[in-house]
Amino acid sequence: MDNRNDLWRHVDANKERLIALSDRVWGMPEVCYTEKRSVAEHIAELKHQGFKITENVADIPTAVIGEAGEGGPVIAFLGEYDALPGLSQEAGASEHKEIETGGHGHGCGHNLLGSAAMLAAVAMKEWLAENKIPGRVRYYGCPAEEGGAAKAFMVRAGAFDDADVAISWHPSSFWEVAPALALANTRADFVFTGRASHAAAAPHLGRSALDAVELMNVGVNYMREHMPSDARVHYALLDTGGIAPNVVQAHARVRYSIRARDLRGMLELVQRVKKIAEGAALMTETKMEMRIVSAVSDLVANTPLEEAMHKVMGELGAPHFDDADKAYAEKIRGTLSAQEIASIWRTIGMPDTGAPLADFLVPRDARRNPAIGSTDIGDVSWAVPTVQAHAPTVAMGTPFHTWQVVAQGKSPAAHKAMVHVAKAMAATGAAVLSDPALMAAAKADHKARLGKEGYTSPLPPEVKPPLTMSLG
């Protein structure tokens, strides 16, 4: 059954509303688990589109599921809408210009991510109804991707138990099927408690929690030499114990992100970091408590789904960008270093063509040197066969988590890429739904990749969604 044009017609018929949703969410950047206004916008649009709504998924007030259709398999489209701290930036600018000092910003393009995933779901809903095809489509509104692991909690709560396939995308420099590579990642707070005292008059009575944090960080930085080369460890100081040098710091807290290629490697590394923290507490005569904030798994690939999506993306071709899109992209590229631009081409192992915006589909067999981060889609990919696209919402070479991404978040090029990738996602969903052999192949591939051990949640059972993690 090839009625992609029908499906794409439904994408085009709804694109203005969903572009408007993306722009509204861009304008109300909310960080991990504080996405109250953004989720309200997503819920309002789902209601308008006639989806059945389930709120408070996995006891997360900013998570939502919208469902439509009857019977048949369940196709899940995954959306996000969380922003990043400290990236406030004017839209359409080609220089760093905050809107609000210290404000948040959509530095990973999740305003587009959520809206395009919903646009795909809306198109598929209309297509199912129009053609009386049995099948259900779900939009998963997932908060807190940036370290909150909301999807891992949603998986643990069973929100994906009856989903058959999951489809998502991420803003990028490229038009491609996303390589299924992500590091398992645990975020943990190390909380040190010491004893305050007068730093000049009675230093011998004080025990510094800040010293403990500093020694812990030194210890971890020495550990780096002796960890697997693809592991990553980094930290942020959440509490330095105060601003007064003459008060011995009785409390201090450091948040670590500890990443490795798989669950086992990550759990081993977490234990090594914990030992170093214990050592720092011993050296400083302070107390240490480790609190796991969140954790995500590595990604499981799915060859049949990736091939199906690649085929659709080839048929669609890269988004068509006009001269104005290219001119703005060139301005943004003027703010990037030669290394940043070279680095993006290196990730796909291809020579720089000088294109300001992607105008080609990255081949399946590209000789990649991928830049590997983490994502809570990892946990979904262990539960359900999963595939993701990348679409070029930004000028070629734009590094993520930067003001340049925020600036481009409402650009005409970003809107075009968002609509285009919604077509790719919807058509991939329709392909699996209409082809039982493809569905069976996707499930068989998934089962084989899970192996004998299967999936263990990286979240310790007692850890609940860290709804207050953004409060510091």
Ligand SMILES: Nc1ccc(C(=O)N[C@@H](CCC(=O)O)C(=O)O)cc1
């Ligand atoms: N296609 C992408 C997927 C994830 C990210 C990303 O930056 N993720 C955060 C999330 C971390 C986490 O989930 O633990 C990170 O790696 O720090 C960036 C692009």
